[in-house]
Amino acid sequence: MRRRDLIAGIASLGALGGAGAVATGNIPATIDGEDAPEPVDPVTIQTIDAPGSRDGEMTLPAPDRPTFVDFFGTWCPPCAEQMPDLVEAHDRLGDEVLFVSVTTEDVGGAVSEETVADWWTDHDGDWLVAADTSAELAARLNVGGYPSARAIDTTGRVRWATSGTHTTEEFVAGIERALDS
Amino acid sequence: MDRRHFLRSITATGVAAGTTATAGCLGALGDSGAEGTILDPPETDLSEAIHPSYGDEMPEFTAPDPITGEEVSTGQFEGERAFLWTSFYTNCPDGVCPALILRLRRVQARAAEQGYGDEAAFLPLTFDPERDTAEVLQEYAGQQGVDLDAGNWHFLRPESYEAGQELMMDNFGLKIEKTDGEQYENLAYAFPHYGLILLVNKQGIVERAYPKGPSTDIEAIVDDFERVVTA
Numbered sequence: 001m002r003r004r005d006l007i008a009g010i011a012s013l014g015a016l017g018g019a020g021a022v023a024t025g026n027i028p029a030t031i032d033g034e035d036a037p038e039p040v041d042p043v044t045i046q047t048i049d050a051p052g053s054r055d056g057e058m059t060l061p062a063p064d065r066p067t068f069v070d071f072f073g074t075w076c077p078p079c080a081e082q083m084p085d086l087v088e089a090h091d092r093l094g095d096e097v098l099f100v101s102v103t104t105e106d107v108g109g110a111v112s113e114e115t116v117a118d119w120w121t122d123h124d125g126d127w128l129v130a131a132d133t134s135a136e137l138a139a140r141l142n143v144g145g146y147p148s149a150r151a152i153d154t155t156g157r158v159r160w161a162t163s164g165t166h167t168t169e170e171f172v173a174g175i176e177r178a179l180d181s
Numbered sequence: 182m183d184r185r186h187f188l189r190s191i192t193a194t195g196v197a198a199g200t201t202a203t204a205g206c207l208g209a210l211g212d213s214g215a216e217g218t219i220l221d222p223p224e225t226d227l228s229e230a231i232h233p234s235y236g237d238e239m240p241e242f243t244a245p246d247p248i249t250g251e252e253v254s255t256g257q258f259e260g261e262r263a264f265l266w267t268s269f270y271t272n273c274p275d276g277v278c279p280a281l282i283l284r285l286r287r288v289q290a291r292a293a294e295q296g297y298g299d300e301a302a303f304l305p306l307t308f309d310p311e312r313d314t315a316e317v318l319q320e321y322a323g324q325q326g327v328d329l330d331a332g333n334w335h336f337l338r339p340e341s342y343e344a345g346q347e348l349m350m351d352n353f354g355l356k357i358e359k360t361d362g363e364q365y366e367n368l369a370y371a372f373p374h375y376g377l378i379l380l381v382n383k384q385g386i387v388e389r390a391y392p393k394g395p396s397t398d399i400e401a402i403v404d405d406f407e408r409v410v411t412a
Contacts (some may be wrong), residue, residue: 111324145276
């Protein structure tokens with residue numbers, strides 16, 4: 001193949017910055033009302049029998065209330081690290097928002113439901129936990145790494161999108177964006 | 182072009198405004214893109230990038246799939262399957278690699294749903310063969326929701342770290358180097374690397390290079406792949 005210098009590669013990356021923001025679907029951390037994104041089409045996924053959760057189905061985002069989604073994996077150490085902050089955020093806002101943690105692992109296949117339920121118990125999870133085994137929800141919400149979180153308002157629009165770990169205060173502030181709008 | 186595809190193209194245009202607005206039906210006729218391509222040129226011209234991009238031939242190389250025991254060549258899919266290629270390692274500490282793998286596996290799930298799984302292949306290459314053994318890759322597949330039984334997913338594992346470095350440099354112009362993993366818990370070494378995903382058509386021509394693979398809109402990749410594989 002052509003051998004061009006690394007500078008060219010870096011230059012073209014730079015050019016991606018601004019223009020790429022739309023094309024790549026990067027969701028800004030804060031979304032103002034004027035640039036309201038399109039509502040996310042709902043996806044139905046399976047919930048898991050675990051503390052605060054039950055075996056069944058749920059549709060996300062919820063049609064009639066704000067939704068907070070935490071994407072995690074039982075294999076993901078930072079996901080475990082931020083559980084205490086999620087527990088605290090849930091204690092504070094769990095009545096105002098549909099709070100759910102979602103894994104994209106092969107639950108029911110290579111990874112058993114028990115594995116997820118045990119992880120959940122070990123980390124004091126006490127809200128709905130669900131499996132997005134086809135990654136359809138993760139695709140619609142454009143997950144980029146784990147953990148990732150999305151706060152979605154009552155009309156199904158993403159109001160806070162983030163990846164990496166966060167403090168309780170950051171979670172609360174992020175979720176409140178979806179409550180205000 | 183069949184009607185179902187046409188409708189999907191329209192849907193895709195709505196979802197991923199920028200990327201697909203010009204890539205609808207005309208692109209599928211191939212009359213305005215580079216020779217041998219199905220998609221129109223990308224919005225951002227990456228032809229000066231060091232790695233292969235739109236309209237280039239996919240570099241041909243062979244590497245073992247340690248799970249099936251096969252030698253897999255990028256050339257073996259010609260005339261049969263479109264594929265996605267990326268590079269990663271399972272010890273990736275920052276979430277970049279799971280984000281890359283998520284994009285491939287969502288396309289894999291979509292391919293199964295739409296019935297073109299036999300016309301698709303997924304070729305994530307590990308440049309850390311020392312740690313990424315067959316067993317480790319198998320477990321990783323489960324964690325990342327990959328369907329190994331579909332028969333279209335091949336982890337590629339070069340014979341040695343040096344062989345992987347050479348493969349990445351010679352074929353993709355990408356330099357792989359171990360760095361101290363001290364900043365991460367329980368990690369002896371890490372690899373800062375470039376989150377590139379390539380979409381290659383059935384003729385072995387690159388249709389899209391996604392240089393910011395970990396954050397590229399997943400549905401845009403799914404739509405691009407679907408247009409290429411069903412063309």
